[in-house]
Amino acid sequence: MKILVINCGSSSLKFQLIDSETEAVAAKGLCERIGMEGSKLIYTPAGGEKQETEAPMEDHKKAVSLVIDALTDKETGVLSSLSEIDAVGHRLVHGGEKFASSTLINEEVITAITECNDLAPLHNPANLIGINACQELMPGVPQAGVFDTAFHQTMPEKAYLYGIPYEYYEKYRIRRYGFHGTSHSYVSKRAAEMLGKDYGDAKIIVCHLGNGASVSAIKNGKCVDTSMGLTPLEGLMMGTRSGDIDPAIVEFLAHKEDLSIDEIMSILNKKSGMYGLSGYLSSDSRDLHAASDEGKPEGIRTIKTYCYRVAKYIGAYTAAMNGVDAICFTAGIGENSPETREEVCEYLGYLGIAIDAEQNKKRGEDVVISTADSRVKVMVIPTNEELAIARETAALVRG
Numbered sequence: 001m002k003i004l005v006i007n008c009g010s011s012s013l014k015f016q017l018i019d020s021e022t023e024a025v026a027a028k029g030l031c032e033r034i035g036m037e038g039s040k041l042i043y044t045p046a047g048g049e050k051q052e053t054e055a056p057m058e059d060h061k062k063a064v065s066l067v068i069d070a071l072t073d074k075e076t077g078v079l080s081s082l083s084e085i086d087a088v089g090h091r092l093v094h095g096g097e098k099f100a101s102s103t104l105i106n107e108e109v110i111t112a113i114t115e116c117n118d119l120a121p122l123h124n125p126a127n128l129i130g131i132n133a134c135q136e137l138m139p140g141v142p143q144a145g146v147f148d149t150a151f152h153q154t155m156p157e158k159a160y161l162y163g164i165p166y167e168y169y170e171k172y173r174i175r176r177y178g179f180h181g182t183s184h185s186y187v188s189k190r191a192a193e194m195l196g197k198d199y200g201d202a203k204i205i206v207c208h209l210g211n212g213a214s215v216s217a218i219k220n221g222k223c224v225d226t227s228m229g230l231t232p233l234e235g236l237m238m239g240t241r242s243g244d245i246d247p248a249i250v251e252f253l254a255h256k257e258d259l260s261i262d263e264i265m266s267i268l269n270k271k272s273g274m275y276g277l278s279g280y281l282s283s284d285s286r287d288l289h290a291a292s293d294e295g296k297p298e299g300i301r302t303i304k305t306y307c308y309r310v311a312k313y314i315g316a317y318t319a320a321m322n323g324v325d326a327i328c329f330t331a332g333i334g335e336n337s338p339e340t341r342e343e344v345c346e347y348l349g350y351l352g353i354a355i356d357a358e359q360n361k362k363r364g365e366d367v368v369i370s371t372a373d374s375r376v377k378v379m380v381i382p383t384n385e386e387l388a389i390a391r392e393t394a395a396l397v398r399g
């Protein structure tokens, strides 16, 4: 089955065409600056050259139609006609409490996703625009929605409730939802395989450390806790997001700096995390490690705080599961920064964890980086959300 995987942001659209039998990527790319000046399509067919084409894209429908043109282009396309696409899989951000698994999209599902817009006002409307565009341009082709939140719906009440008046949960469904679910699911399943254990009988912690970052605890095949909350702002310190803070800081800052709630939320989302703590040096952990290596205090404090917080979540989730079999690192930082993995694991000696320095240098493959006698296995597993979406979509279409 040929599955077109679509990830629609408010001004961008990422895509991959995946053969669900061989799991090979036939082509992939990105539409940038949709609805703005200077929009462009970046397209790479498997084994071919990356092409960048400036093209006006007034909306997402135009972007999808340019993607289809690229995929069916006589010279550099990988499809002879649009009819070869068997299904479309959409990455959807927020399914609220309505979606505990992926689903085929129909009118009822679209209404339910729209009802979750309040919970993800930036992401869900963009996701819906992508669905609409594909429905118009590929009528009759089955479409599936794979939610970032769905995997975490197995969390028990004690993990998802906040200590605020219960009426707010009842009225507005304010609770922990968690994100990056497709990645946590993919990586934890792979970890169980690498452990040689049944997924339903393993305790796994996944550290998804990218520009956005979250940790989750997966016990016996079910997510039992995760660090992101109602929104992707909670939990770890991230590239530009603060993660956990004392909520009273919001009021304190509002008074001291004469800021509105919107302004403070923008600071917490866009000017905090590694970027803010480093004094706006960078949100990229490569720059901050380099600064730290040069002895610059802004780099040192940022890296130390970042790793300490990851280690604290690992400790908390080990307690939540009464043990852990494997700790996995994934996403941009998790996959590519041996220094981060090493520094986080230095806090984990009490778990009998020891890291093999040579294994820890490996990149781009699934690898165990702990020593043979380490009591808990530590792994690096490159995440592949697109493949996970293609698998889910193919399974739904097959029925």
Ligand code: AMP
Residues within 6 Å of the ligand: 209, 210, 211, 212, 239, 283, 284, 285, 286, 331, 332, 333, 336, 337
């Ligand atoms: P993601 O959101 O998963 O694409 O991750 C992006 C982040 O990964 C970047 O902002 C960097 O901080 C980090 N990153 C990417 N490559 C490296 C690397 N070689 N070393 C350290 N961090 C990296």
